[in-house]
Amino acid sequence: MSVMEEDELEFAEDLEAILHLSPEVQLAIEQVFPSQDPLDRPDFNAVEYINTLFPTEQSLANIDDVVNKIRLKIRRLDDNIRTVVRGQTNVGQDGRQALEEAQKAIQQLFGKIKDIKDKAEKSEQMVKEITRDIKQLDHAKRHLTTSITTLNHLHMLAGGVDSLEAMTRKRQYGEVANLLQGVVNVLEHFQKYMGIPQIRQLSERVKAAQSELGTQILADFEEAFPAQGSKRTGGPSIVLRDACLVANVLDPRIKQEIIKKFIRQHLSEYLVLFQENQDVAWLDKIDRRYAWIKRQLVDYEEKYGRMFPEEWCMTERIAVEFCHITRTELAKLMRTRAREIEVKLLLFAIQRTTNFEGLLAKRFSGCTLTDVPGKKPEPPLDPTNPFLEDEAGDDTASEKDEDLDKPKKPKAPDNPFHGIVSKCFEPHLYVYIESQDKNLGELIDRFVSDFKAQGPPKGLEDGGAVLPSCADLFVYYKKCMVQCSQLSTGEPMIALTTIFQKYLREYAWKILSGNLPKTNTNSGGLTISSLLKEKEGSEVAKFTVEELCLICSILSTAEYCLATTQQLEEKLKEKVDTSLMERINLSGEMDTFSTVISNSIQLLVQDLDAACDPALTAMSKMPWQSVEHVGDQSPYVTSVIMHIKQNVPIIRDNLAATRKYFTQFCIKFTNSFIPKFINHLFRCKPISMVGAEQLLLDTHSLKTVLLDLPSIGSQVVRKAPASYTKIVVKGMTRAEMILKVIMAPHEPPVVFVDNYIKLLADGNPETFQKILDMKGLKRSEQSSMIELFRQRLPTPPSGNESAPSSLSFSAPTPEQESSRIRKLEKLIKKKF
Numbered sequence: 001m002s003v004m005e006e007d008e009l010e011f012a013e014d015l016e017a018i019l020h021l022s023p024e025v026q027l028a029i030e031q032v033f034p035s036q037d038p039l040d041r042p043d044f045n046a047v048e049y050i051n052t053l054f055p056t057e058q059s060l061a062n063i064d065d066v067v068n069k070i071r072l073k074i075r076r077l078d079d080n081i082r083t084v085v086r087g088q089t090n091v092g093q094d095g096r097q098a099l100e101e102a103q104k105a106i107q108q109l110f111g112k113i114k115d116i117k118d119k120a121e122k123s124e125q126m127v128k129e130i131t132r133d134i135k136q137l138d139h140a141k142r143h144l145t146t147s148i149t150t151l152n153h154l155h156m157l158a159g160g161v162d163s164l165e166a167m168t169r170k171r172q173y174g175e176v177a178n179l180l181q182g183v184v185n186v187l188e189h190f191q192k193y194m195g196i197p198q199i200r201q202l203s204e205r206v207k208a209a210q211s212e213l214g215t216q217i218l219a220d221f222e223e224a225f226p227a228q229g230s231k232r233t234g235g236p237s238i239v240l241r242d243a244c245l246v247a248n249v250l251d252p253r254i255k256q257e258i259i260k261k262f263i264r265q266h267l268s269e270y271l272v273l274f275q276e277n278q279d280v281a282w283l284d285k286i287d288r289r290y291a292w293i294k295r296q297l298v299d300y301e302e303k304y305g306r307m308f309p310e311e312w313c314m315t316e317r318i319a320v321e322f323c324h325i326t327r328t329e330l331a332k333l334m335r336t337r338a339r340e341i342e343v344k345l346l347l348f349a350i351q352r353t354t355n356f357e358g359l360l361a362k363r364f365s366g367c368t369l370t371d372v373p374g375k376k377p378e379p380p381l382d383p384t385n386p387f388l389e390d391e392a393g394d395d396t397a398s399e400k401d402e403d404l405d406k407p408k409k410p411k412a413p414d415n416p417f418h419g420i421v422s423k424c425f426e427p428h429l430y431v432y433i434e435s436q437d438k439n440l441g442e443l444i445d446r447f448v449s450d451f452k453a454q455g456p457p458k459g460l461e462d463g464g465a466v467l468p469s470c471a472d473l474f475v476y477y478k479k480c481m482v483q484c485s486q487l488s489t490g491e492p493m494i495a496l497t498t499i500f501q502k503y504l505r506e507y508a509w510k511i512l513s514g515n516l517p518k519t520n521t522n523s524g525g526l527t528i529s530s531l532l533k534e535k536e537g538s539e540v541a542k543f544t545v546e547e548l549c550l551i552c553s554i555l556s557t558a559e560y561c562l563a564t565t566q567q568l569e570e571k572l573k574e575k576v577d578t579s580l581m582e583r584i585n586l587s588g589e590m591d592t593f594s595t596v597i598s599n600s601i602q603l604l605v606q607d608l609d610a611a612c613d614p615a616l617t618a619m620s621k622m623p624w625q626s627v628e629h630v631g632d633q634s635p636y637v638t639s640v641i642m643h644i645k646q647n648v649p650i651i652r653d654n655l656a657a658t659r660k661y662f663t664q665f666c667i668k669f670t671n672s673f674i675p676k677f678i679n680h681l682f683r684c685k686p687i688s689m690v691g692a693e694q695l696l697l698d699t700h701s702l703k704t705v706l707l708d709l710p711s712i713g714s715q716v717v718r719k720a721p722a723s724y725t726k727i728v729v730k731g732m733t734r735a736e737m738i739l740k741v742i743m744a745p746h747e748p749p750v751v752f753v754d755n756y757i758k759l760l761a762d763g764n765p766e767t768f769q770k771i772l773d774m775k776g777l778k779r780s781e782q783s784s785m786i787e788l789f790r791q792r793l794p795t796p797p798s799g800n801e802s803a804p805s806s807l808s809f810s811a812p813t814p815e816q817e818s819s820r821i822r823k824l825e826k827l828i829k830k831k832f
Contacts, residue, residue: 263314283348323357543603552604552654555658708720
């Protein structure tokens with residue numbers, strides 16, 4: 001390589017290093033000057049570019065033209081570069097000149113701003129000098145106005161105090177009431193001047209006048225209404241009415257003292273008339289107490305209604321104080337004569353008292369209960385008080401316990417006077433609770449005797465209906481609950497709930513469980529000959545139609561009691577105090593009724609199950625090995641179907657109102673009958689091929705009947721519940737698979753064992769041995785088959801320790817099934 005070529009190569013490398021641009025700069029250039037020319041690409045390759053221009057040897061013929069074009073392009077690029085470089089020559093000089101001009105403009109602007117600021121400061125100083133005198137005048141005016149106002153207030157205060165003292169001596173209470181309020185208001189303006197002796201002296205004179213007025217007014221009332229034991233010499237007057245207006249302005253203790261003395265004097269006669277040793281004081285004459293206060297209130301309204309200001313609510317205060325006195329006196333009297341309290345007397349007194357409290361609530365607002373002297377009444381009951389909720393309906397004798405299920409009525413307003421007197425009866429409500437205990441015991445005994453006298457339901461018309469005694473019991477419960485909640489929502493309600501629980505359990509055991517028919521374990525068997533001769537009308541069921549109707553009626557009653565007990569619990573929680581709600585729990589009683597329901601269903605299942613037992617026993621005793629041909633369904637199937645058709649329609653019609661329990665009956669019967677049928681099926685041994693075909697036909701007949709069990713004998717065909725259908729299909733399919741295994745040839749053994757495992761999905765060797773017994777194999781053959789069965793069982797998954805009997809397989813029809821089985825299936829489809 002020559003020296004010149006080396007220099008050119010180094011120049012090219014240096015040029016490439018100089019012109020290498022970063023990706024960001026290259027991207028910016030492409031955005032500003034987009035170009036499709038290969039020469040403008042950052043990854044330009046000269047060799048590739050030349051190969052593109054001259055792809056073949058023939059294209060080299062126009063190489064001169066290409067060279068000329070490239071030279072022309074280079075010349076244009078040089079011209080453009082030269083123009084750009086020349087254009088940038090004067091840019092720096094122009095920029096410096098523009099910067100100098102901007103600096104000069106900024107200096108001029110700064111000078112103008114400074115001049116404006118100086119002028120503003122001078123203007124502000126001038127304004128301050130102008131307004132200085134105006135501010136002084138404003139302060140002088142404000143002080144002068146305050147001085148004049150204070151002097152006027154002082155003049156008013158001095159004159160008002162002099163007039164107040166003079167009017168007080170003359171008992172001019174009408175003028176004093178207005179003047180005193182004005183003096184007190186004016187005196188409030190001088191609180192910050194109390195350091196001045198004259199002002200302090202005037203304040204002391206006002207206080208002295210107020211004290212003198214209070215003493216003087218109390219004396220006037222004492223003179224007008226002397227203490228108890230003397231006759232009233234005074235009475236209402238204009239002076240006393242004005243004195244009450246003055247008392248409103250004085251210390252509140254003066255007003256309270258006037259009210260206290262007047263009410264005590266007004267009720268002094270009551271304390272004498274109804275002393276503890278008087279006959280009218282006892283509970284049987286409690287009406288006279290309330291009649292007396294009504295007369296007194298009317299008398300007060302006529303004589304003194306205008307004497308006291310309306311906002312004093314004197315009528316309500318008298319009534320409230322009467323209630324406090326009455327409650328105290330009655331409580332003391334009942335403690336002394338507790339042995340004389342009877343239920344009727346107690347309820348009479350409570351009823352009259354609650355009526356009186358209701359009358360007070362209608363007449364008064366209860367605004368004085370928060371500030372009346374003495375004891376305060378108990379807080380009002382919860383708005384769900386049944387006395388307010390169900391008052392209109394409690395007197396009707398025909399009221400049913402469905403009222404418990406009615407929507408809640410709008411809440412009545414609270415009675416602020418509830419319990420203000422009747423609270424004294426609560427410690428003695430044990431008498432009422434004991435009485436209800438006794439009455440409920442007698443009611444249950446009457447229910448028992450009535451049931452024995454009337455006997456069970458007389459057929460389908462009465463069967464399945466709720467027993468009348470159940471409705472009577474809950475009506476009585478409702479009455480007791482409402483009555484007790486009027487008396488108290490505390491511990492007595494808890495005691496009453498305990499009584500309710502006691503007699504709910506007694507009703508469940510004495511009336512319901514105690515009257516369930518007893519099962520008879522001595523059931524007669526059926527021989528093959530008697531079974532063959534059995535007619536459609538023969539009776540095999542242990543329970544009569546009346547007994548079945550009675551069981552259904554007891555079941556319906558228990559279901560009704562269960563639902564109503566739950567509603568009763570909710571109502572009790574509504575009516576009791578919030579703090580005691582957790583102590584009300586009737587879940588034990590609801591469980592008792594659930595037990596009665598379960599026992600009733602179990603009785604119905606046992607009855608039908610036992611009726612089918614003789615037929616199944618006859619099936620297991622029939623000589624299936626000697627059956628020569630497949631005919632119609634066997635007599636034992638006809639017997640089972642007959643018993644089902646006898647019992648199920650009766651049960652369904654009687655449980656029409658409680659459909660879910662009829663479904664439970666069907667499920668429980670199926671769960672009991674199918675395993676029993678399969679067990680009896682295992683006892684049918686040995687079985688010939690024809691015998692197995694006959695049994696398969698019988699099994700299909702029973703499966704069809706069981707699937708139709710919920711609607712059998714009904715004019716309205718309903719689809720059976722899916723849960724029930726699943727149980728029947730699963731159970732009876734197992735029975736069919738057993739018979740299909742019996743019908744399959746046991747040679748070769750491996751095919752037979754695999755067929756068994758696929759069809760039955762049962763890994764229990766005992767079940768497999770029963771199958772071999774049914775096929776009539778000898779013990780020697782069975783041993784080898786059982787050993788082969790154990791070997792052919794699939795290995796359970798790792799970690800699964802379950803027994804072989806819990807294996808689960810699908811049950812498809814095996815390929816080895818004989819044509820005889822398929823022929824039998826066609827026969828079954830044709831028949832049904």
